[in-house]
């Protein structure tokens with residue numbers, strides 16, 4: 001808050017480190033410096049005394065399990081600004097003192113565009129507009145998110161500073177700019193004891209708005225940027241090369257660290273996504289999934305602040321149920337991850353190939369669809385060969401069709417083995433007289449291949465989107481049974497022919513590392529992953545709630561339902577919780593597969609007082625965000641029990 005509080009906080013660094021005793025001695029795994037600054041009961045007592053805040057002890061105390069837990073008969077809602085129970089200003093100041101000045105009273109990122117905020121500034125507003133599609137702009141802000149739809153669009157960039165008022169909407173009202181584990185512990189304790197809504201924001205990329213929340217206190221992990229390579233790590237359950245990744249590190253930063261050390265790390269295709277937050281805890285698919293499976297399968301240990309406020313390790317030897325759940329069971333649910341240790345792999349060559357196929361005066365629609373049939377029918381041999389692709393398929397209303405392979409990604413392949421693998425498909429394309437000119441390149445490493453393909457794809461990374469996203473995982477059995485394959489292909493063809501963009505991947509992570517974790521069982525079956533979205537009226541950039549609702553209904557009824565019909569959850573179909581539709585009615589089955597009940601047990605064991613909430617997260621069925629009519633479920637409302 002005020003500068004004075006920052007200075008005040010600096011007077012107590014020795015008190016903070018005093019509390020680190022448990023942090024260093026109780027952990028069998030290497031810790032970052034910011035993890036050595038953690039609190040025990042005694043450390044907290046000293047910190048409170050030093051800040052003259054001993055009379056606020058109950059607000060910041062750990063949960064020692066002795067107080068009765070009212071469970072569902074507790075308060076009906078989390079407290080909200082303006083409520084009588086909302087902490088008083090001097091309590092927030094005490095909290096800031098304890099944090100060493102790291103508390104931010106948040107301001108919506110586009111506030112300079114509005115008169116009512118009192119900070120109207122045309123130039124600053126123009127700068128926000130210029131940066132609005134840059135994901136790093138939102139990452140650097142304590143509360144801004146990639147998809148403003150879920151915030152409630154209450155403070156969008158505008159040219160007219162007087163025509164509407166900027167309000168907080170689902171932006172948390174306070175954020176802790178975290179630089180030590182002790183600050184996370186204080187925030188978790190305060191939120192639990194004061195019945196505050198608690199949010200964790202890393203990059204804010206979540207497709208479902210789970211890193212925002214109206215009236216919330218946010219733990220902002222962005223500045224936990226530490227990365228450490230260990231060439232020969234010896235830890236329980238693993239010995240070999242590993243990287244320790246701080247909670248605020250992005251996918252590109254992990255890739256660069258791996259490349260520097262001549263190894264490969266598993267990450268996604270968007271460079272600005274956070275690594276140890278939502279990506280890994282949600283499972284994490286990767287262009288290397290055909291060799292190694294999901295990113296979560298290679299997490300050897302996690303450091304975590306749990307709902308009771310304690311700082312622990314989740315590993316194959318300690319807190320094993322939490323270790324199981326945090327690898328695939330979803331972010332914002334079981335605790336605050338402060339860092340993870342990932343196993344890394346040998347540097348390997350990658351072949352990539354990009355090309356387009358389209359209808360033309362010499363290529364009929366029938367020939368085009370035969371070419372598509374030929375591609376899709378090869379997903380089993382393609383994924384058996386460890387490869388992956390990212391493609392788009394678009395049909396214009398004038399009857400033209402275009403398919404872009406961007407790229408076919410063949411890790412550990414040579415140009416020769418790649419050519420052999422794709423020959424059945426390419427031979428078919430030649431037989432159909434479809435012209436195509438692949439740009440095929442052999443790269444010396446994963447990062448080089450990444451750079452040459454997604455690494456400069458600005459469009460992929462662009463933030464500030466108004467769209468209603470979803471996805472679907474299709475299992476191998478839909479390819480093994482010829483009639484079912486034809487039915488599946490017919491759904492995809494109808495989808496594209498209706499003028500809907502079809503984006504997707506051939507990929508099969510399976511359980512290639514042979515691990516037991518909470519990754520959605522649908523991922524283990526999949527050979528195809530589709531990215532889908534609901535249709536907003538053409539040209540609309542600021543849809544009304546009715547238009548958003550219509551797009552969401554369209555998505556469920558016209559897009560998801562036919563895919564579910566050919567690949568229901570009971571037969572291995574499902575969806576990836578990280579890139580999903582927030583209004584998915586079957587989210588338990590679709591996002592968690594066979595693991596939901598076990599995950600719910602872990603949630604109840606580790607968060608009995610329901611400190612952590614995220615929409616569609618494990619255990620969230622007991623709660624709702626009362627956001628009124630916004631078209632889709634947003635985070636712009638009070639969080640209450642159902």
Ligand SMILES: Cc1cc2nc3c(=O)[nH]c(=O)nc-3n(C[C@H](O)[C@H](O)[C@H](O)COP(=O)(O)OP(=O)(O)OC[C@H]3O[C@@H](n4cnc5c(N)ncnc54)[C@H](O)[C@@H]3O)c2cc1C
Pocket residue numbers: 146199200201202203204205206207210211221247267268269270272273274275276277278279280281282283284285286330331332333335336337338460461462578579614
């Ligand atoms: C353009 C784009 C491309 C993508 N490509 C891929 C891809 O190739 N593969 C893939 O698997 N995914 C991909 N994703 C999805 C991505 O993995 C998710 O959006 C993920 O949730 C982002 O995590 P984050 O921590 O960066 O984001 P945030 O929005 O900050 O957080 C996401 C969720 O994780 C929780 N969380 C964040 N940090 C922590 C923490 N330290 N401890 C506990 N919970 C935490 C948050 O509370 C929230 O619930 C992509 C997303 C985008 C926008």
Ligand SMILES: *[C@@H]1O[C@H](CO)[C@@H](O)[C@H](O)[C@H]1NC(C)=O
Pocket residue numbers: 115160161162
């Ligand atoms: C908005 O209102 C302020 C005063 O409240 C006025 O000075 C300004 O000219 C108005 N701006 C526009 C663009 O109408």
Ligand SMILES: *[C@@H]1O[C@H](CO)[C@@H](O)[C@H](O)[C@H]1NC(C)=O
Pocket residue numbers: 116162163164165
């Ligand atoms: C903005 O808020 C003020 C104060 O509540 C109100 O008087 C004004 O009408 C609002 N303006 C708009 C455009 O809603």
Ligand SMILES: *[C@@H]1O[C@H](CO)[C@@H](O)[C@H](O)[C@H]1NC(C)=O
Pocket residue numbers: 104142177178179223
């Ligand atoms: C957050 O804290 C870091 C130091 O850890 C500081 O450099 C940065 O400026 C702070 N950011 C904000 C928005 O306060």
Ligand SMILES: *[C@@H]1O[C@H](CO)[C@@H](O)[C@H](O)[C@H]1NC(C)=O
Pocket residue numbers: 396398399400
């Ligand atoms: C159809 O539309 C596409 C753009 O989507 C365009 O490239 C193509 O030339 C059009 N074809 C015809 C026959 O008009």
Ligand SMILES: *[C@@H]1O[C@H](CO)[C@@H](O)[C@H](O)[C@H]1NC(C)=O
Pocket residue numbers: 291348412
């Ligand atoms: C990559 O190929 C090499 C040489 O063929 C082989 O030894 C290695 O096991 C392969 N790596 C993986 C992960 O399949």
Ligand SMILES: *[C@@H]1O[C@H](CO)[C@@H](O)[C@H](O)[C@H]1NC(C)=O
Pocket residue numbers: 259445447448451455
């Ligand atoms: C990848 O791109 C980054 C950013 O442009 C660059 O710094 C890095 O050297 C590149 N690495 C490789 C292996 O291409």
Ligand SMILES: *[C@@H]1O[C@H](CO)[C@@H](O)[C@H](O)[C@H]1NC(C)=O
Pocket residue numbers: 482483486
């Ligand atoms: C599937 O479709 C192909 C191509 O249209 C056709 O040749 C084949 O007979 C069909 N198979 C079944 C089992 O329907």
